[in-house]
Amino acid sequence: MTDDQMDELLGAYALDAVDESERREIETYVAKNPRARAEVAEHREVATMLSSTGAAAPSGLWDKIAASLDERAPEPGTLLAPLMRLDTQRQRRHQRSQRTAWFVVGALAVAACAALGILGVKLNNRTNELNNAHSQSASARLETAASTAMTTATRKTVLLSKDGTTAANVAIDGANGYLVTDHLPSLSADRTYQLWGLIDDKVISLGVIGDNPKVVVFPADSRLTTVMLTNEPAGGVSVTTQTPVTIGTLS
Amino acid sequence: MEDVREQPWPDCSDAALVMGIARYQSEALAEAYRRHAGAVFGLAKRLLGGKALAEEVVQEVFLRLWNDADRFDPDRGSLRSFLLTNTHGRAVDMLRSETSRRNREDRDARTTAESGYDLEHEVWDMALTDSVKTALGTLAVGERQAIELAYFGGHTYRDVATMLNEPEGTIKSRIRLGLRKLRGELQAAGIGMGELT
Structure with a gap:
């Protein structure tokens, strides 16, 4: 087929209305033609509108799907810090003293969600600029964002180990914080590092980040002054009693 | 599985959800399901005609998202569009498979014999939002027929040409131009792509 013939079929291709041999040919064409790729994306978005009926x-x-999930643990490396739950009925009854702190955690969680949405947009823009949007995975995007923050952020700190080596670097970029480990030793599988922040003199969990974290994004806040890591049982804790493994004050 | 309403994910954007899914956080997938499973199921059922097959497609689509979240590229469209594109492709594959051929032929025969096209698209109309209905109303009858038979009927443009007794080139053009017109109409109505959730 000529390019014009290919173009004429883009609408039908977007609706899966071409035969198998045509589909393969158009896929090759679309893969190397950004304009055609954009047109197909537009047609598919229109088709999406036709399908949005609120059914x-x-x-x-969902239960069937949930039962089929392979509950794989996040692979070592880039981690999106899992946020602590706001609270539970049990915690509300027995941990009233923690209520304020957990509220802050909840607020941070919401802020993190909003921030991650913004992050997605920022990352997209960056990816466009680099013209490699289609090759970067979500993990790679996080690493790119963390690397950029380490270079450009004005609020940073270095977390030192007891022997004076750098355990991790932390940078705050707006509502996102990034932690990139350096010489942080890995823990046994039944332990985890947990990231904490000091906000208004309250110690807040910023995430349970696994036994061998590499790059972590966490919810930040303008009031965040200090970050620290503790060594906790796998799954993390709501209130730590551990001496921090390392601690740093943000510039 | 935990109740997704207790999780922070309901406040997240789709882009953030996919990042969570890429890290195998099942709560993020549950939230994506809550937002989009209805549309996915509706499209699959519309194409396949049966609840059981439609449920099978829904499961496949969300498990594929779980196992291969990096395939979603926000630069290529919304998460809903991504899921519905996968849904449509899988449902059409099933429709065109040998095992489905007989049912499909039966359905085509019934549709033709009972003027089912008109009836089906009227029923479908009832489920669409007013803005989408208005936009569809601006299309020429031939454009609308071509798009609906291709997209919701799962037919190739060649099949559609045969069904409507029109040249293949005419059907290709009607589908493409009709989709462009729809996009223009929806944008003129102030609806950005990906806004319907």
């Missing part, structure tokens, strides 16, 4: 999925279907 509900059958009850019980």
Whole structure:
């Protein structure tokens, strides 16, 4: 097919209305033609609008999917810090003294979500600029964002180990904080590092980051003055009693 | 599985959800399911005609997202568009498989015999938002027929040409131009792509 013939089929291709041999040919064409790729994306977005009817999925279907999930642990390396839950009924009854702190955690979680949305946009822009949007994975994007923050952020700190070596670097870029480890020793599988922040004289969990973290993004806050890492049982804790492994004050 | 309403994910953007899914956080997938499973199921059921097959497609689509989240590229469109594109492709594959051929032929025969096209698209109309209905109303009848038979019928443009007794080139053009017109109409109505959730 000529390019014009290919172009004429882009609408039908976007709707899966071409035969197999045509599909393969157009896929090759679209892969090397950004304009055609954009047109296909546009057609598919329109088709999406036609499908958006507000229908509900059958009850019980999610349970089938959930049962099929391979509950793999995050691979070592780039980690999105899992945020602590705001609270539970039990915690509300028995940990009233922690309520204020957990509220801050919840607020941070929401801020993190919003920030991650913004992060997605920022990352997209960066990726466009680098013209390699299609090759970067989510992990690679996080690493890129962390690397940029380490260079450009004005609020940073270095977390030192007891022997004076650099355990990790931390940078705050707006509502996102990034921690990139350096010589932080890995822990046994039944232990985890947990990241904490000092906000208004309260110690807040910023994430349970695994036994061998490399790059972590966490919710930041303008009031965050100090960050620290503790060694905790796997799964993390809501209140730490451990002496920090390392601690740093943000510039 | 934990109740997703207790998680912070409901406040997250789709882009953030996919980042969570890429880290195998099941709560993020649960939230993506809550947001988009209805549309995914609706499209699959519309194409396949049966609840059981539609449920099978829904499961495949969300498990594929779970296992291969990096395939989603936000620069190429919204998460909903990504999921529905996968849904449509998988449902069409099933429709065109040998095992489905007989059912499909039966359905085509019934559709033609009972003037089912008109009836089906009227029923479908009832489920669409007013803005989408208005936009569809601006299309020429031939454009609308071509798009609906291709997209919701799962037919190739060649099949559509045969069904409507039109040249293949005409159907290709009607689909492409019709989609462009729809996009223009929706944008003129102030609806950005990916806004319907």
